[in-house]
Amino acid sequence: MGDPLHTVSTLPTARRPGCPFDPPEELLEARRHGPLSSYTFPGGHVGWLVTGYDLIKSVLSDPRFSSRREFMRHPTVDYGGLQLPPVPPGEFLLMDDPEHSRYRKPLMGKFTVRRMRLLTERVEQITAEHLDAMEESGPPADLASAFAKPVPAMVICELLGVPAADRPSFQAQFESFMDAEAQDEDAATAYTATRDRLGELVAAKRAQPTDDVLSELTDSDLTDEELQGMALVLLAAGLDTTANMLALGTFALLRHPEQLAALRADPGLADRAVEELLRYLSVGKTFMRTALEDVRLGGRTVRAGSSLILSYNTANRDPERFTDPHVLDFRRQDGGHVAFGHGIHQCLGQQLARVEMRVGFPALVDRFPSLRLAVPAEEIVMRTELSDIHGVKSLPVTWDA
Ligand code: HEM
Secondary structure (H helix, E strand, C coil): CCCCCCEECCCCCCCCCCCCCCCCHHHHHHHHHCCEEEEECCCCCEEEEECCHHHHHHHHCCCCEECCHHHCCCCCCCCCCCCCCCCCCCCHHHCCCCHHHHHHHHHHCCCCHHHHHHHHHHHHHHHHHHHHHHHHHCCCEEHHHHHHCHHHHHHHHHHHCCCHHHHHHHHHHHHHHHHCCCCCHHHHHHHHHHHHHHHHHHHHHHHCCCCCHHHHHCCCCCCHHHHHHHHHHHHHHHHHHHHHHHHHHHHHHHHCHHHHHHHHHCHHHHHHHHHHHHHHHCCECEEEEEECCCEEECCEEECCCCEEEEEHHHHCCCCCCCCCCCCCCCCCCCCCCCCCCCHHHCCCCHHHHHHHHHHHHHHHHHHCCCCEECCCHHHCCECCCCCCECCECCCEEECCC
């Protein structure tokens, strides 16, 4: 028998004051004890907390660990023994193969080089339009609502082919979907309303296809309900993540002036800056899996039915994988973060997300050379750890007009 097993009984709801970018201390402490800890879920189920980089990758490559929603427990909320229903057709993020790949495969074929090129041009235009509007209204501004949230929402409208006239209302719908904190009533209402709007869009594309991902998919054996679910996955996975990378990433840049100066001096550094911000911030912080059978993992036996919390943010700060893991360094040599996951569910939209950030950060810092926080850093209101995605609630910024 190896070292005694470290046990974690509650996850924190907030990060350490003054350390908005670092994972909660309890998770870092768990990683110091080893890559695998025992975790007691609300309601008493004894499962696992995986904090090590290598171990998380091995879970993500192993089909004995399931992503299906009906097996899941929430890490911090007790459902009182209730089992969640399976996800509706098309919502493949929370499915296993072969069902999962039935939806993922046709979508992969739609993220072509041609489409990425067209989207890059549109991302540049959309970014410039939002920076123009922000500049025109003058300082101060909330960078989250002026830039970080609307840009990814507009990009998803492009991807799905939302007609120009409907974009403002779709965008408002998408933003309410993003703003709803996990588990509250607003989240359920926003989910249903968004799903309904996507259903209308699918029907419109079926009737009159245009040049977009959704229209192309109508030319397949997928039903309208399945397409609606797939569109919803693109939104759920692609909006809040990118919006928070842009807002939290700007906050991180402003708190690391030497890195910001390096990016300003050399826009060619943007690709590496984006990868490092992805690693350092890990906005998609934890994901769940369930063991379908008994599995030996990290020297322990994970029993069938056990729930595992995979802490992508501590994996990306694992000292056995990254040198000086808590330092933000755009010139670091050790790449290979898991901010986009790994294995069969690895982020499908990662190239698009990269484009949005590679265009967004340099354009922002170029447009506003004197950009700075409009309030002391300690007053920036962060999302709680109960949110699925880490980030800021708003980011008040100012500049010399
Ligand atoms: C899956 C992160 C942007 C579409 C994932 C996963 C992560 C992730 C960690 C894997 C979840 C798991 O292991 O269960 C991110 C981050 C983003 C981003 C950090 C922004 C910086 C996007 C964008 C899109 C997108 C822009 C598309 C428009 C997807 C889809 C999946 C996914 C469809 C599900 C893949 C599957 O289940 O096979 N993303 N994502 N993501 N992402 Fe992203």
